[in-house]
Amino acid sequence: MRFVMKRDYNEDIRLFRYRSTFFWYLALVAGCLMAPLVLDEYLLSQLTFVCMYSVATVGLMLLTGYTGQISMGHAAFFAIGAYTSAILTNHGVPFLMALVAAGFLAGLVGIVIGLPALRLSGLYLAIATMAFSFIVEEILARWESVTRGNMGMMVEPPSIGPLVFESETRYYYLSLVILILTIVAARNLLRSPTGRAMVAIRDSEVASQAMGISLAKFKTMAFAISAFFTGVGGSLYAHKLTFINPESFTILLSIELLAMVIVGGLGSIHGAVFGTAFIIFLPQIIIMTKDYMPKYLAEQTGLEPFIYGVMIMLFILFEPLGIYGRWRKTKFYFEMFPLYKKDTFRREKKYFKAERH
DSSP, X not given: OOOOXXXXXXXXXXXXXXXXXXXXXXXXXXXXXXXXXXXXXXXXXXXXXXXXXXXXXXXXXIIIITTOOOOSOHHHHHXXXXXXXHHHHHTTOOHHHHHHHHHHHHHHHHHHHHTGGGGOOHHHHHHHHHHHHHHHHHHHXXXXXXXXXXXXXXXXXXXXXXXXXXXXXXXXXXXXXXXXXXXXXXXXXXXXXXXXXXXXXXXXXXXXXXXXXXXXXXXXXXXXXXXXXXXXXXXXXXXXXXXXXXXXXXXXXXXXXXXXXXXXXXXXXXXXXXXXXXXXXXXXXXXXXXXXXXXXXXXXXXHHHHHHHHHHHHHHHHOTTHHHHHHHHHHHHHHHTTSOOTTTTOOOOOXXXXXXX
């Protein structure tokens, strides 16, 4: 196991561990801002989807990766955010107000779901949240006077004052700015007592209770914050597509969001973005590689879902720390070469008797 020597308490809550890290992030942001200058409209559209979904996966990461609560119902929060923003903007509410309202309404529903789920964990919590997702999907389909049911709803392009985000470039910049604000907010949350309490609950509920941490308070808060970010992502999604219907928010979306978190690396904000980019671009990579496959294989129906599933299984079996975990291992290898030890990142599976179920 790797041990990092720390000399000061502030090292744990510092936003940037090293000064150089700030400049690397600044260079990354500058590269993202210049992306429209070198990418065509299609690739820019894919990057926009990465930004939108990353906002939602950051929210799910806070719940699953940092609090240890598995959710299979985040498609419901995504849908609540999308429909709230669509309905409000179609009735003349400014986009920014609708965006915030979408997040807050999803957060309130997250509290309602989080309270009865306090006594559940693991597989039982996943099943309960999945049932909630089915309920929301059915409400969207049946409440035709508000959501127009299965006929769907047109959504106006977002605008801030006189600036209308109709072009792909403008919407990319809008999504990028909201993603950056989301990541900064999540990082600051994790530095706060609330974030540290969430991590303590994930590591050991018994130990966290012994330290005076209220499980009910912080688990519910984790659901609310996670749902808020997911609702904001849903709002961006609705205005990007300009048309939504209940079929866009099925259980498959929840599975996709959870896959993004797992593939990217649990317990890492970076992993949420890496996993989202991987899942978004994977179908495109499969399509591009079909030209180099044997004809009988490339023409097989179901090839894309098969490769998609195999890739996720390979990550879970051979790289449980995800893409970000692999990056950390590679970086640490070059930092410590030739003194690197193979078992540096090995996890010790030791459990207290009180933690066993």
